[in-house]
Amino acid sequence: MDPIAPDPNETRPSLSSATANGSGSCASAPDPAAHRSPPAADPRLALLAATSGDLDTLERMLLAWAVHPDGVGFRSARLLCWSPVRAALVGRLWWESGSDAGDLNAALALARSAMAEGPDPERTRELGHVAVAPEQLAGVAGAAWLNGGVAVGAQVSARGELGDQGALVLERAGQAIAVLAGDWDGPGESGARFAALESLRALATAALDAQAVREALARRERQHAALAEFAKALTSPLNLREVLDLACRLAVQTTGARGGAAWIGVEPEPLVLRTTRGAPATRERIARALAPLAARAVEQGRVVALDQVAQEPRLGPEVAAMVRCVAVLPLMAYGHAAGALAIYDRAAAHPADAALFDAADLAFMAALADLLALARDQAQRCDAVRHAEARQRELQQQVARSERLAELGEQAARVAQEVRNPLASISAFARRVHRDLSPDDPHRDHLEIVVREAERLERVVGEQLQYATVPPPRLKLENLNRVVQEALKADGERLVRRRVRLLKKIDHNMPALLLDVERMRRVVANVLDQALESVAVGGRIRVESRLSGGNAIVDIASDGPHQPGELMELLFVPFALSRRGGPGVGLALAHQVLKEHGGELRVRSEGEWSRVFSITVPVPQNQDRRHPGLGRRRARADRREHQAAE
Known part of the structure; x- marks a missing residue:
């Protein structure tokens, strides 16, 4: 039996037809059995799971599947993704059936290597301007999103033609992330089309779940690698500034944040901003604006995470204009806060990605902050050891110098004691002779020099004795x-x-x-x-x-x-x-x-x-x-x- 064909024993829900006003209506299947995931041995699931790298690639392959004759058979299909940031479904991709050739495998391979905007970039860009709230979504797409499944119905197309349209909701890790809607050419057997959409939805759910698991594993691997890199750096002779720069870089890169900052300080001293990451034009200004949150985290000794910065009274409106969400963690070592590490605005790679920092991000940041706190404490202890060693060397040099000076002082004292009495005799006799000379004696000036120098030598000898023996x-x-x-x-x-x-x-x-x-x-x-x-x-x-x-x-x-x-x-x-x-x-x-x-x-x-x-x-x-x-x-x-x- 063809695995995509409906089971003849399975009861299918009835499908609605066009209403009198011509706008069309649709119905979705309430039967829970219709939401079964395909068996793991389904070769088509293996084709999607094995060849899809990231979420963008998987979306292109699902659209190619939707417009291929061996798939759903849409003439054209469009994808609207749920954006938590904008709280709306936003236009994502447009796909035409004529762009695919060959069998389904070839179409999927072509979609995998296609440009991000698909085979029709102009229509995709036009669709990108669409943003609609879920409650305003009409037709089969609205019905599918409301019921969280598949919907098929007749609806007037943009060319004014009445035809069948279908839509299915894509789920990833239990969360609805997008709605895929398309148009068929001409009438067809509604049960087969419904079954094709259900089959694609089941395959897409399994592939998206597998992609989410791979992404979670890759994310955890990046976190472990970042922690291992930082732990290895702690064993190298890095200074504190280099350690802070490394921690801030790993925090931003691993969590996908738009920027980050690190402060150092011990109460009651104020925190000092030591390093920042992010856009060069704004990172310093943002980091200084987030200083009150860093002080709060240090004061309370716990994480401060804000999903909406605008709701924080400590931060002004200018901060809310630059930052949407932030997480600040204190650097705790041995029960004492020594600084803070912050990241802000998670950069979502996909519209369906959450723009907030989740529990996994905060757990990684907590581990990194603990390592950074220990690194700072270790750096302080190393500095203290270096200063103590330098002080020890200085004291040793002073001791050696003092010993040499002591020996020199003893020798000088002995010499001074020996010359003191002869010098006093010379000085006394020179003064006596100087007094006996007449004022006009030509030798008087010479004798004045002898007296002056003898007095100076007496003072020097006396000082040496005073310095050697201090009373x-x-x-x-x-x-x-x-x-x-x-x-x-x-x-x-x-x-x-x-x-x-x-x-x-x-x-x-x-x-x-x-x-x-x-x-x-x-x-x-x-x-x-x-x-x-x-x-x-x-x-x-x-x-x-x-x-x-x-x-x-x-x-x-x-x-x-x-x-x-x-x-x-x-x-x-x-x-x-x-x-x-x-x-x-x-x-x-x-x-x-x-x-x-x-x-x-x-x-x-x-x-x-x-x-x-x-x-x-x-x-x-x-x-x-x-x-x-x-x-x-x-x-x-x-x-x-x-x-x-x-």
Whole structure:
């Protein structure tokens, strides 16, 4: 028996004829037996299932089947697909019987390789402008869509001829996705035509279900491949930016989204947009507009999926004009949200495809977000390890440097101790001889040089001994202005002898500070010595004290010659060579003393002043150092009062 011929024992529904108004009517088969799927061994099913790749190809083959004489035998056929986005049936394809030649196999092969618009692109494009709501669909197509099956009836064609028309609903995975309608040439046996449509519908349903299964498997395979690619990338030395870019690209490609974005941030810090995907002209703007949803996902620690962005009050109408649907997932690692990953607007490859992200998309995105959260946590831990290793290397270098400096300091201390007494004798005898010479003695100038250099060597040796053996601090309340005045007074003879002009500006509002006065005086003297070394005879030195930002500051500036970068790297290095060739211990000692007082020593250039040294002591921290002592005094006073009361 021919498998497409109707069973003679099977009762067929009656078919309606044309109505009196000439517009035609139709009836559909209510018999559930008419919706049986064909047996799996049907060779025609194998032909459709084996040769159909995607949904578009299968649609062309079904239309070719519908117009072929060995199939349904329509003169022309048209396909209207259900569009969830437009909530309407939209024109899809137009097919003419004259375009097929040969047997059915050849016609199907030709349809498989045909263009997307079919053999008549012009009619297909005209049909593409059609969009009709299901309740407005009339004739056999409306009856078939209403009953979810097949309908045959007489209807007046566009040429004004009364003829038979037929329609069937195509279902895929249990959902109606399209209606195929066509016209026959002339009258025919209605039962045979009905059976042909039922046979095609059963074959189409089986082929479409098989295609849906293949597509679901391919989709799952793409998801597994994407997760495997991302997991493999986590084992490579990628930085966090590369990992975020990869995750966003895989999310968009695998789900078929139009774009995506990724944010990084840990509460209470705001999220920072790190990467985007999509159209270059709009992706940044869309991603920034979706930031409130990302913050909401991170705050709630769960997925935020919107089928209609226009219904979200947190997003304005400008966002709804750019985005239809969105899914945002928090990056959760060890119970803490560290960012968010978003995709928006699923790009439907077919009008019948849902434009929303379904459960499979969200499950894939959840797995990818979990991996990305772990990747970010791993990247942070790797950065912490790298920083710790770098810090360890730095500390090791400091330890080695400190050991070398300690050895050098011990040697310098021994040398300084050895030369201190002979140098003091030389200096003392030179000063005595200098005093005994008459003012017009020609040797007086030479002896002045000997005295000056001997004094300088005495200071250098003394500084070396001070740096090598630092005594415990002896603190007392003192005004920093007084320390500066005493240092200037001690160097007054040098300033006069070198004819250096002193510009002094003292802030009398400076508070009293808890200082080691002797060592702080040495700090000011050392900085002043460094300034005097760089200034020429007849030059200028500026000394200024001031309060700024809770700090007591003393600026000592000189206008000597300046070369870019001169000695800047060695100014605070112990035993570095000074401009005159001696070891520059003074600034290193000053820096150390100021650190003990909670302050610091800075150096800069400022306009006409080639070097400006700034001695900074924080006033609040210095006052805090007095509190323990005050507390002890109060405690002692309390004890004395308690003893007196007893």
